[in-house]
Amino acid sequence: MSRIIFWLALVFLVIFAIRSKIREAQKRHQQQFREPQQPAGRAAGQAEARVVAEAETMLQCAHCGIFYPASETVQARGRDYCSAAHATLPGV
Ligand SMILES: [Zn+2]
Incomplete structure (x- = not known):
């Protein structure tokens, strides 16, 4: 037992x-x-606001659908393209 x-x-x-x-x-x-905790303090909040202000608008290519910075856009036929090659493709 x-x-x-x-x-x-x-x-x-x-x-x-x-x-x-x-x-x-x-x-x-x-x-x-676990997600990183919110940075404490005012300086961290200001740094975060600066990063948001510096973020660039992203656009989507009408041909391939890739997202790219708005400053690199190539416009053709009223649409936005990621490169001149995609902008000049016929029938897009
Ligand atoms: Zn493209």
Whole structure:
């Protein structure tokens, strides 16, 4: 009888150890992929606003659908293209 109790206790210990290891790994995984927290402080907020102000408008090419900076646009027939090659293609 004592042998059965010993083995049952051993099995429970092993299960408990495995479950705690899994929980630990999940916690580590969640911390790794959690979104970076909002930067605290006024300076960080200003830096973020500057990045947004410097961001350039993106346009989509009427031929290939790629997004590119608006400053590189090639306009033809009232539409925006990513390059002169796509702008001059017939029937686009
Ligand atoms: Zn294109």
